Amino acid sequence: MFGYTLVKSPQNLNDLNAVQGLSSVDFYRRAKILVVDDTDFDQIETLKGRDYQIKKVDDIQDLSQAEPYDIVLIDIKGVGKAFNSPHEGAYVAKALKETYPNKRIIMITGSKYEDKYNSILKIIDGYLNKDSSTEEWEELIRENVEKVANPVKQWKTIRNRLLDCDVGIHLVYELEQVYITAIKQKSPKIFEDSRVIKSLSPAVRQVVTSLVKSVVFQVLK
Amino acid sequence: METENLQENELAHDIREINKQLKPQVEKVREFFKRNRNLQGTREREAIAALQCCEMITKRLDVYDFYKNKSAIDVFESRFNVHRVIMKVTKILEGKSRSGKVEIEIGGSYCEITASKKIEVAFFVLLENAVKYSPPSQKVNVGFNESETMLIIEIENYGPQLEEDEVGCVFDYGFRGKRSKKYQRNGAGIGLHFAHDFFDYHGFSIHLTQNRSDTVSIKGTNFSRTIVRVEIPKTIQHSSLADSNTTEEF
Numbered sequence: 001m002f003g004y005t006l007v008k009s010p011q012n013l014n015d016l017n018a019v020q021g022l023s024s025v026d027f028y029r030r031a032k033i034l035v036v037d038d039t040d041f042d043q044i045e046t047l048k049g050r051d052y053q054i055k056k057v058d059d060i061q062d063l064s065q066a067e068p069y070d071i072v073l074i075d076i077k078g079v080g081k082a083f084n085s086p087h088e089g090a091y092v093a094k095a096l097k098e099t100y101p102n103k104r105i106i107m108i109t110g111s112k113y114e115d116k117y118n119s120i121l122k123i124i125d126g127y128l129n130k131d132s133s134t135e136e137w138e139e140l141i142r143e144n145v146e147k148v149a150n151p152v153k154q155w156k157t158i159r160n161r162l163l164d165c166d167v168g169i170h171l172v173y174e175l176e177q178v179y180i181t182a183i184k185q186k187s188p189k190i191f192e193d194s195r196v197i198k199s200l201s202p203a204v205r206q207v208v209t210s211l212v213k214s215v216v217f218q219v220l221k
Numbered sequence: 222m223e224t225e226n227l228q229e230n231e232l233a234h235d236i237r238e239i240n241k242q243l244k245p246q247v248e249k250v251r252e253f254f255k256r257n258r259n260l261q262g263t264r265e266r267e268a269i270a271a272l273q274c275c276e277m278i279t280k281r282l283d284v285y286d287f288y289k290n291k292s293a294i295d296v297f298e299s300r301f302n303v304h305r306v307i308m309k310v311t312k313i314l315e316g317k318s319r320s321g322k323v324e325i326e327i328g329g330s331y332c333e334i335t336a337s338k339k340i341e342v343a344f345f346v347l348l349e350n351a352v353k354y355s356p357p358s359q360k361v362n363v364g365f366n367e368s369e370t371m372l373i374i375e376i377e378n379y380g381p382q383l384e385e386d387e388v389g390c391v392f393d394y395g396f397r398g399k400r401s402k403k404y405q406r407n408g409a410g411i412g413l414h415f416a417h418d419f420f421d422y423h424g425f426s427i428h429l430t431q432n433r434s435d436t437v438s439i440k441g442t443n444f445s446r447t448i449v450r451v452e453i454p455k456t457i458q459h460s461s462l463a464d465s466n467t468t469e470e471f
Contacts, residue, residue, distance in 0.1 A: 039238075042245030110234045110241075118292050126297050131240040131279050134248050143299070 011180040016151045019183055027149040028142055031215040034069040036060055037108055038078045043134045063099050070148045070215045071104040072096055090120045097124050100210050102157045104144040151183050151216050158211055165204045171196050188217040233285050244275040276313040283342040284415050291422055298337055304330040307363055310345045314352055322357035330365035332372045334453055336423060343419040347449055350412045351378045353405060356439040372453045380447035383431055391429050392417035404442050426452045
């Protein structure tokens with residue numbers, strides 16, 4: 001007589017492209033945007049009037065202040081005093097991207113004259129001139145919301161980070177399956193409560209849990 | 222020299238900062254007239270002209286930025302419709318073209334390319350040049366030609382006739398043809414040089430030809446049919462990041 005074991009078919013990440021979600025308008029209005037700059041921008045009030053969720057702060061003292069946000073726009077200079085780096089905002093931009101690879105980090109700049117900043121530009125997601133028009137602000141935000149709201153792209157970013165941090169491939173696979181289930185069933189809790197997340201080191205767990213706070217999961221609520 | 226560079230950089234930074242404060246205020250005035258159609262008229266046109274000036278300041282600073290740090294300007298490439306970029310540039314030049322009585326006509330195209338969006342600056346400079354040197358009541362035509370591998374954009378207008386030995390110098394820094402200097406006193410001969418530099422840096426090519434047999438004479442100056450042709454390969458591989466000379470690790 002033969003015995004058999006029923007093996008569950010693996011779910012395909014690309015299936016998430018077909019998940020019926022809310023319209024893209026909801027993503028634009030639900031994505032959270034943080035602007036870190038010691039000067040004011042009139043464009044921000046205009047964009048708030050168009051229902052974008054934007055918060056502006058003069059500076060941040062800790063990277064975790066950016067955790068609730070999907071997109072961070074940060075001044076190249078004049079911010080990041082608490083980090084004691086001569087590269088100011090540029091240093092913070094780099095640190096944010098390294099800590100939260102799934103977030104979109106954009107540098108606000110009045111000048112790009114020093115080529116030492118080029119190494120930062122390589123790893124972040126874009127820059128915005130200080131004197132950009134409101135239309136350019138909005139276009140940049142929308143482009144980046146589309147990227148940050150894509151569940152497949154977001155997972156691939158996190159997956160690469162997990163593998164770079166030497167998380168076992170079997171754990172990465174298991175977590176990916178939980179992620180796909182959570183998105184398909186529109187239940188962030190399935191992902192949040194995953195035993196795999198609990199087994200990760202604190203630094204790696206921080207990267208994964210920031211995904212839970214992102215617009216990808218927030219629109220499911 | 223270093224002090225002068227720093228002063229220049231600070232000045233450019235300050236100008237951008239001022240423009241940053243000015244532009245949204247002018248945008249608000251423009252929005253006010255958009256919402257209050259019964260008040261549209263001269264004041265609205267003035268608001269539009271002011272906004273166009275703010276955009277031109279931005280474009281000038283973008284040119285400066287390019288020369289200060291070429292690697293930074295094209296780090297982020299994206300896919301976009303070139304026609305849309307040129308339409309935007311044309312809007313910025315509306316005031317200038319209206320005051321010079323020059324009309325810009327743009328052909329249609331759905332072509333998308335992958336490049337830095339800063340290419341807008343190069344097209345701005347080319348169109349600004351064409352408008353500046355076109356005699357009144359003439360047109361600047363922008364045409365698109367597409368093949369599987371290449372997008373060709375041609376900017377055609379009547380421009381001050383170049384001597385035969387001048388044609389080869391048009392992209393040189395500081396060069397202005399004899400008739401150009403006579404027709405327009407103001408000018409430093411930077412526009413075409415910048416456009417050439419910019420396109421060349423991105424792996425595109427730019428050429429200028431003049432048809433001397435298609436010449437009109439206006440107020441004693443000969444203007445010949447001039448075509449500036451930009452060739453954009455549809456797939457560009459950038460090695461600028463690998464080449465960029467970063468001297469400091471964070």
